[in-house]
């Protein structure tokens with residue numbers, strides 16, 4: 378059976394690469410991409426939908442896929458660490474309400490609202506895999522460096538939401554799976570200002586997506602609610 382896949386954040390480095398990866402997969406029939414700006418691709422497989430997490434009205438655009446029979450995989454590759462107005466906080470002195478609100482809006486509330494709006498589609502599908510791009514820095518037990526208050530805590534909150542959603546969705550259908558995945562350090566708009574300080578391996582988006590796609594293809598019932606790294610190793614909360 379051919380698959381339908383939805384990718385949110387398809388204009389981002391990782392989301393764009395996931396879109397390319399599944400476009401090349403002959404077992405994938407249709408790809409719904411979600412982005413702030415409509416993607417004017419000519420690829421027949423792709424249907425682009427415009428959503429900005431900061432504009433609740435824009436979620437109405439999902440009505441355009443109300444006819445879609447089912448979905449197999451949902452990959453949510455949206456997120457912010459910095460913007461023109463936001464810099465990740467190095468210390469408590471730089472904490473401010475607006476930054477926290479904006480980071481949580483995009484990293485936690487937006488993805489969850491998206492899943493809420495997709496629930497009718499999820500409910501009429503069998504065994505949906507929902508994959509959220511999370512980050513190792515959201516792990517409380519793994520925190521060695523501190524800093525990045527809003528980003529770190531948004532990813533910790535996202536990880537809790539992954540656990541919650543997994544419990545709820547398994548009551549709906551025991552074959553639904555929800556996981557978080559850490560892509561590694563990947564060259565992208567999000568990571569670019571911080572790459573010069575990185576001592577470990579830096580992946581290209583393609584290298585990271587190739588690894589994550591293997592993890593996604595292998596996850597099963599027992600994995601739901603957990604967060605994994607790009608090699609499929611569990612990241613402790």
Ligand SMILES: NC(=O)c1ccc[n+]([C@@H]2O[C@H](COP(=O)([O-])OP(=O)(O)OC[C@H]3O[C@@H](n4cnc5c(N)ncnc54)[C@H](OP(=O)(O)O)[C@@H]3O)[C@@H](O)[C@H]2O)c1
Pocket residue numbers: 385386387388389390391392412413414428429430431454455456457483487510511512513559560561562563564565566567568
């Ligand atoms: N790169 C890394 O090293 C790394 C490491 C750990 C975790 N991650 C996680 O991986 C995910 C993807 O990151 P990336 O590296 O691919 O970053 P990226 O290239 O900056 O992509 C981020 C995506 O999020 C979208 N986005 C931002 N604000 C949005 C909003 N208000 N509404 C809807 N979409 C919005 C962006 O859309 P626009 O194109 O319109 O801005 C873009 O598609 C994120 O969750 C990130 O936290 C990345």
